Amino acid sequence: MYDVVVVGAGPSGSTAARECAKRGLTTLCIEEHGTIGHPVQCAGLLSLAAWQECGVSQKSVLHEIRGARFVTSAGDVHTLDAGVPKACVVDRGILDREIAASALAAGADLRLKTYVQRISPSGGLITTGVHGREEVQTRLIIAADGVRSGIARLQGFPRSPVLLTGLQAEIRWEMDPGYVEVHPHASPDFFGWVIPAGKNRARVGLCGTKEVQNRFDRFLCRYPTPCTHHVTGAIPLGVMPRTYGKRTLYVGDAAGLVKPTSGGGVYTGVRSARHAADVAAICCERDRFDDGALSLYEQRWKKDFGRELRLGFRLFQLRGSLTPEEVDRLLSVLDDPSLLDSIKTYGDMDRPRRLFLQLAKKPAFYPLLRLLVQKGLHQILR
Numbered sequence: 001m002y003d004v005v006v007v008g009a010g011p012s013g014s015t016a017a018r019e020c021a022k023r024g025l026t027t028l029c030i031e032e033h034g035t036i037g038h039p040v041q042c043a044g045l046l047s048l049a050a051w052q053e054c055g056v057s058q059k060s061v062l063h064e065i066r067g068a069r070f071v072t073s074a075g076d077v078h079t080l081d082a083g084v085p086k087a088c089v090v091d092r093g094i095l096d097r098e099i100a101a102s103a104l105a106a107g108a109d110l111r112l113k114t115y116v117q118r119i120s121p122s123g124g125l126i127t128t129g130v131h132g133r134e135e136v137q138t139r140l141i142i143a144a145d146g147v148r149s150g151i152a153r154l155q156g157f158p159r160s161p162v163l164l165t166g167l168q169a170e171i172r173w174e175m176d177p178g179y180v181e182v183h184p185h186a187s188p189d190f191f192g193w194v195i196p197a198g199k200n201r202a203r204v205g206l207c208g209t210k211e212v213q214n215r216f217d218r219f220l221c222r223y224p225t226p227c228t229h230h231v232t233g234a235i236p237l238g239v240m241p242r243t244y245g246k247r248t249l250y251v252g253d254a255a256g257l258v259k260p261t262s263g264g265g266v267y268t269g270v271r272s273a274r275h276a277a278d279v280a281a282i283c284c285e286r287d288r289f290d291d292g293a294l295s296l297y298e299q300r301w302k303k304d305f306g307r308e309l310r311l312g313f314r315l316f317q318l319r320g321s322l323t324p325e326e327v328d329r330l331l332s333v334l335d336d337p338s339l340l341d342s343i344k345t346y347g348d349m350d351r352p353r354r355l356f357l358q359l360a361k362k363p364a365f366y367p368l369l370r371l372l373v374q375k376g377l378h379q380i381l382r
C-alpha cells in the first residue's frame, strides 16, 4: 500500500510525486505514455518564477524573454521592454522529463505506459499497461491527469466551466529572441502568439472558444514557411467547484488551475502540487482522509493564488465583449510613460492583480477604466 499515488506525470504530477517523496511518503506516479513530456501541448512560455518553481536545471531553457510586442488590429506595434529577463521559453519535453527525474531521485516510484482505468470499491486504482491489469492500493490519490481528468469523471466531480481549444505550429521563422509577440485580433475571445523557439524557429498559435481552426489557418497564412510540428490541445478555464474529496486531491489542469488571462498552467499547476504534497503529509501523519481533512488543500491554494484566478476569469469574460478597436485602445497604455512605469514595476505574468490595482489609481488610466466599467468591470472588482 502506497501513502500516495499520483495519476499523471506532467509538471503538476511529477512535482507532486517529488514533493510527497521528499516529505517521506511512499509515493507512486503513474503515466499512461511511454515517454514523459510527449506529446508536447504547450507554447513553453514560463515566467522566471514559474520556471524556478519547477526546480530543474537550465537544460530546457531555449531563450530568456525581456518583453512583449503587442500587435494591434491595424498592425501597429506597442513594445513592452522590462529591460531584464522576466520569462523564458522552454522545451517542455526536456522540462517534464527533468521534473520526473527529480521525483525519482527523491525516492518516488514511476510506472510508465500504465493507464488508470477504474477505481475499485475498496479505493484501489485499477490499471492496465505493460504489466497487464493490476490493482494498486493507496491511502490518498493526487489526480494530476490533465484537462480531461478521467479520475474526476470516475468520481463524478463537476469540471471547469470553459474549455479553450489551442492550436500551434512550429515554423522556420526569424525573430528577436528576447521578445514574444501577442496578437489579440487573431482570436477575438483570447489572443494569438508568436514565440521564439530556438535559432530561426518560432511557435505560432492561438486559443479560443469559437471558430478556432479557421482563425488559426488565417493567422498562420501570414507566415508562409514550412511547419515542422503541430500542437492541438485544450485548456480548462475556471476551477472545478471542489478540488478535493473521496480521498483525492486535484492539482493542475485536472482541477482547472490555469491562469485565465494567458492559458498558462505550469506555474499554478506546480504550486498546487506543492500544496497538495504538504496536505498529503499532514493527512498521512494524522491518518485522516475525510473531506474535512482534505479541505485544507483548497484553503491553501486559494490563499496562495485564488484571488488571481478569480480576477483572471472575470477579465477573460470581459475580453470576449471587447471590440478590436477597444482592445487597441487598451494597448495604448503602453504609450503612456507613467503607466508603462507601473507595468514595469508591478507587472507579473503569474499575479496580475497587483498591477491592475496600481493602474486603477493612475489618472492616465481613467479613460480606459471607464471603458472597462462600461463593459462590466464593477462585477470584476466585487
Ligand SMILES: Cc1cc2nc3c(=O)[nH]c(=O)nc-3n(C[C@H](O)[C@H](O)[C@H](O)COP(=O)(O)OP(=O)(O)OC[C@H]3O[C@@H](n4cnc5c(N)ncnc54)[C@H](O)[C@@H]3O)c2cc1C
Residues within 6 Å of the ligand: 007, 008, 009, 010, 011, 012, 013, 030, 031, 032, 033, 037, 041, 042, 043, 044, 045, 046, 114, 115, 116, 117, 144, 145, 146, 147, 149, 150, 151, 166, 167, 168, 205, 231, 232, 233, 234, 235, 251, 252, 253, 254, 258, 263, 264, 265, 266, 267, 269
Ligand atoms: C496550445 C497550448 C499552449 C500552452 N502554452 C502554455 C505556456 O506557454 N505556458 C504555460 O504555463 N502553459 C501553457 N499551456 C498549458 C500547459 O500545457 C498545461 O497547463 C500544463 O501542461 C498542465 O500540467 P499538468 O501536469 O497539470 O497536466 P498535463 O501536462 O496535461 O499532464 C497530465 C498527464 O496525465 C497523464 N494521464 C492522463 N490520464 C491518465 C490516466 N488515466 N492514467 C495515467 N496517466 C494519465 C497524461 O498522459 C499527461 O502526461 C498550453 C496549453 C496548450 C494546449
